[in-house]
Amino acid sequence: MAISLSKGQKVSLKKTSSSLGEIVINLRWNQKPQAQGFFKKLFGGGEGIDLDLGCLYELKNGRKGTVQALGDTFGSLKREPYIFLDGDDRTGASLEGETIRIDGNQISQIKRVLVYTFIYEGIANWKEADATVSIRYPGAEEIIVKMDTFNTEEKMCALVLFENQNDETFSVEKIVQFFPGHRKMDEAFKWGLKWVVGHK
Numbered sequence: 001m002a003i004s005l006s007k008g009q010k011v012s013l014k015k016t017s018s019s020l021g022e023i024v025i026n027l028r029w030n031q032k033p034q035a036q037g038f039f040k041k042l043f044g045g046g047e048g049i050d051l052d053l054g055c056l057y058e059l060k061n062g063r064k065g066t067v068q069a070l071g072d073t074f075g076s077l078k079r080e081p082y083i084f085l086d087g088d089d090r091t092g093a094s095l096e097g098e099t100i101r102i103d104g105n106q107i108s109q110i111k112r113v114l115v116y117t118f119i120y121e122g123i124a125n126w127k128e129a130d131a132t133v134s135i136r137y138p139g140a141e142e143i144i145v146k147m148d149t150f151n152t153e154e155k156m157c158a159l160v161l162f163e164n165q166n167d168e169t170f171s172v173e174k175i176v177q178f179f180p181g182h183r184k185m186d187e188a189f190k191w192g193l194k195w196v197v198g199h200k
Helices: 038-042 104-109 182-188
Strands: 010-012 022-028 050-059 064-067 083-085 098-103 110-121 132-136 143-146 156-165 169-179
Touching: 022 050, 050 083, 050 098, 064 083, 098 104, 098 110, 104 110, 104 169, 110 182, 132 156, 143 169, 156 182, 169 182
Parallel strands: none
Antiparallel strands: 010 169, 022 098, 022 132, 050 064, 050 110, 083 098, 110 156, 132 143, 156 169
């Protein structure tokens, strides 16, 4: 049975062996807009929604960065940051959505990871996007993070915060907090990165 987190709730990943194994974070959403009228299309309501999945990371050695399609920073599982974005689903039509993978075997190298999504194209209508994040790892129940807050025009949402616990496991906290962009989200979580405009 899946575990559905409420906002602010924090749980720890359970180890069933000597390591956590691969942690799979998947984002799925509905890209089809409900708006069909002429005026809604004229003002953008008829557009599909392109969500991007990404994360900020901080390693134990002090290295900080981002993994996301914007800027082509897809990361790597075989070397730092031990985090990898599978691909970029421009439509949301893919049954697989978008996926970030974390090598849980390298937990001693990773201090924290903030998983986020942002609307790359389309109006900021999170309710129509109906986005859901699932977190899966070996031998444990799936963790579900539902985007159940909609009253915002901001295009970026911090979803989940992973934090290292004694190099043994990660705590996972549901955030679901909205921001106008990367810089403001960075400031809220005190990451300290320098941001420039990017394209994909």
